[in-house]
Amino acid sequence: MCGIVGITRKRGGVISEIKKALKKLEYRGYDSSGIAIVNGNSIFVIKGVGTIDEVLSDVKLEDGTTGIGHTRWATHGGVTDDNAHPHTSCDNKVALVHNGTLDDFHYLRNKLRERGHVFRSETDTEVVAHLIEDKVRSGMDRLRAFYESIAPLSGSYAIAAVFAGSNEIFLARNKSPLVIGLGEGENYCASDITALLHLTNRFIFLDDGEVAVISPDEVRVWRLVGQEVIPVEKEVKEVSWSPSLIDKGSYPHFMLKEIYEQPHVLRQIADNVEYYLKFSQILAESIETGRRISFVAAGTSYHASLVGKYLFSKRLKAQSDSIVASEFLEWGDFIGVDDLVIPISQSGETADVLEAVRRAKDLGAKVISIVNVPGSTLTRLSDETVYMMAGPEIGVAATKTYLAELAVIYSVVKLAESYIEGRSPNPEEVRKTIMEVSRVVESNLPFMDEVSVKLSESISKKRDVYYLGRGINYPTSLEGALKLKEISYIHAEGYPAGEYKHGPLALIEEGVPAIVLMPVNPDLQSKIIYNLMEVKSRGAMTIAVTPEELELEDVTVIKVRWDRPTEELSPLVYIVPLQLLAYRTAVKLGRDPDKPRNLAKSVTVE
Numbered sequence: 001m002c003g004i005v006g007i008t009r010k011r012g013g014v015i016s017e018i019k020k021a022l023k024k025l026e027y028r029g030y031d032s033s034g035i036a037i038v039n040g041n042s043i044f045v046i047k048g049v050g051t052i053d054e055v056l057s058d059v060k061l062e063d064g065t066t067g068i069g070h071t072r073w074a075t076h077g078g079v080t081d082d083n084a085h086p087h088t089s090c091d092n093k094v095a096l097v098h099n100g101t102l103d104d105f106h107y108l109r110n111k112l113r114e115r116g117h118v119f120r121s122e123t124d125t126e127v128v129a130h131l132i133e134d135k136v137r138s139g140m141d142r143l144r145a146f147y148e149s150i151a152p153l154s155g156s157y158a159i160a161a162v163f164a165g166s167n168e169i170f171l172a173r174n175k176s177p178l179v180i181g182l183g184e185g186e187n188y189c190a191s192d193i194t195a196l197l198h199l200t201n202r203f204i205f206l207d208d209g210e211v212a213v214i215s216p217d218e219v220r221v222w223r224l225v226g227q228e229v230i231p232v233e234k235e236v237k238e239v240s241w242s243p244s245l246i247d248k249g250s251y252p253h254f255m256l257k258e259i260y261e262q263p264h265v266l267r268q269i270a271d272n273v274e275y276y277l278k279f280s281q282i283l284a285e286s287i288e289t290g291r292r293i294s295f296v297a298a299g300t301s302y303h304a305s306l307v308g309k310y311l312f313s314k315r316l317k318a319q320s321d322s323i324v325a326s327e328f329l330e331w332g333d334f335i336g337v338d339d340l341v342i343p344i345s346q347s348g349e350t351a352d353v354l355e356a357v358r359r360a361k362d363l364g365a366k367v368i369s370i371v372n373v374p375g376s377t378l379t380r381l382s383d384e385t386v387y388m389m390a391g392p393e394i395g396v397a398a399t400k401t402y403l404a405e406l407a408v409i410y411s412v413v414k415l416a417e418s419y420i421e422g423r424s425p426n427p428e429e430v431r432k433t434i435m436e437v438s439r440v441v442e443s444n445l446p447f448m449d450e451v452s453v454k455l456s457e458s459i460s461k462k463r464d465v466y467y468l469g470r471g472i473n474y475p476t477s478l479e480g481a482l483k484l485k486e487i488s489y490i491h492a493e494g495y496p497a498g499e500y501k502h503g504p505l506a507l508i509e510e511g512v513p514a515i516v517l518m519p520v521n522p523d524l525q526s527k528i529i530y531n532l533m534e535v536k537s538r539g540a541m542t543i544a545v546t547p548e549e550l551e552l553e554d555v556t557v558i559k560v561r562w563d564r565p566t567e568e569l570s571p572l573v574y575i576v577p578l579q580l581l582a583y584r585t586a587v588k589l590g591r592d593p594d595k596p597r598n599l600a601k602s603v604t605v606e
């Protein structure tokens with residue numbers, strides 16, 4: 001993954017600006033960090049293992065005007081000072097940062113070694129700095145040396161390079177995100193827009209195979225064709241996200257802030273429900289004409305897709321598939337011309353999702369994606385995009401975007417149902433429903449948080465936690481378990497409650513927590529109560545998230561206060577105490593929920 005940033009400006013102050021922007025990208029990786037600043041005819045580099053604050057707290061340099069920065073999530077080469085970016089050429093006249101992975105770099109490295117280049121790191125990236133140097137030495141100008149070095153690379157890359165004695169930043173992109181931000185007398189680049197929102201809301205989104213050069217007054221973009229470049233005109237897009245959304249405010253962590261923002265996110269979707277009419281109409285037509293439908297997604301978004309699959313079946317009587325993105329190339333061969341593929345992705349940059357979409361398009365499918373980040377790669381690969389309107393999400397563990405994904409899916413299904421039944425859709429009714437859920441989440445949040453704080457006392461001492469759900473809350477059990485394991489590092493698993501007896505029940509012993517998601521529907525309730533008793537009688541510590549009126553003896557209950565609960569909307573409410581429990585447990589254990597070990601928010605490698 002990794003995050004990259006570059007700033008070129010006339011008025012100096014570039015170091016603190018790069019640090020500020022880099023900190024906004026720490027959610028992409030935080031093993032190591034570094035910056036390279038052009039300092040007259042030399043380049044000043046400081047880098048090492050650690051976070052931006054740790055590595056860059058004490059930079060002593062007269063402030064420059066042009067520089068690049070990097071926050072790393074290791075892929076090639078261990079987490080060492082030498083492997084941290086930026087990487088430089090032998091003569092230190094070229095420095096660059098990279099996000100992605102290069103194939104065949106061993107071959108290039110050996111060739112360069114034969115030509116006398118000395119390598120200081122184990123990374124794939126360093127090869128590119130030496131390639132550029134080699135070409136500059138042979139007399140090429142900087143632009144040509146840059147793009148001729150990029151041309152033979154295969155793999156994924158977003159690269160930003162600087163040269164000693166120049167205020168230009170050279171950029172290249174293939175399969176890793178890279179945006180250019182436009183300022184007054186200054187221009188920027190970064191892995192994503194969140195790093196730059198405090199500087200600008202005007203962006204150019206680079207596409208695969210493009211190279212660019214930015215200076216304080218100018219942005220030039222070309223398409224790389226073989227060894228040559230052809231100039232391209234790029235559209236400038238304005239993004240409405242406000243920089244205040246990328247601030248923790250008074251919250252100790254982004255994750256908690258984002259959990260508390262959920263009622264607001266639901267209101268946003270409710271207020272814009274008409275926006276989803278077009279998608280629902282296409283969906284209804286696809287179902288009526290017998291097209292196959294497949295969701296594709298990863299992580300939390302995959303869990304949302306399971307809710308989609310459930311609602312398509314329950315409400316629309318339509319069969320759909322839900323394919324984990326990283327498995328799509330193996331399992332998606334059945335996709336055919338005119339099939340409908342629905343990727344769901346917060347970032348719109350998850351490499352596995354993008355690869356799946358490329359394959360689906362090759363197979364002739366129509367792709368309509370549900371995405372959060374404006375202008376992300378997925379939006380440009382898809383035939384159509386619907387946005388989930390959650391605003392920027394920084395915490396690595398997805399929370400508010402999960403609710404947004406569920407609310408969008410629910411709205412689209414309700415509207416499509418009317419089309420299928422030959423009625424006019426009623427967006428106002430859907431709006432009211434989502435508004436009500438928003439109120440329910442808002443009014444339950446303080447109490448759910450209190451209960452989570454208490455429960456985290458015992459959960460934090462456990463080794464394993466099991467989550468059991470049925471029907472539409474089976475995905476909730478998966479998502480609840482994912483939240484706990486990713487930020488607290490306690491082993492957790494979600495299961496369909498009825499399936500539990502086919503194996504995992506053997507794991508239950510005295511005191512193992514089993515968290516049961518109680519359906520609203522009474523028939524399902526009696527089934528799951530039976531499952532609950534199965535684990536309880538074997539010594540499990542039982543906790544249940546339940547509708548308010550349900551009485552359960554000797555079970556710790558989290559009662560949801562909700563006047564008119566419905567099964568179909570319960571996942572939007574039930575997941576909230578599970579998010580809070582994961583958060584409070586992680587904090588209790590002294591883990592940083594915003595930066596879980598080994599994980600990154602945007603996984604741009606396959």
Ligand code: G6P
Pocket residue numbers: 298299300301344345346347348349350353396397398599600601602603
């Ligand atoms: C990473 C994140 C998860 C996220 C998943 C899919 O693993 O840590 O929180 O759910 O990627 O991300 P996407 O942006 O495609 O929804």
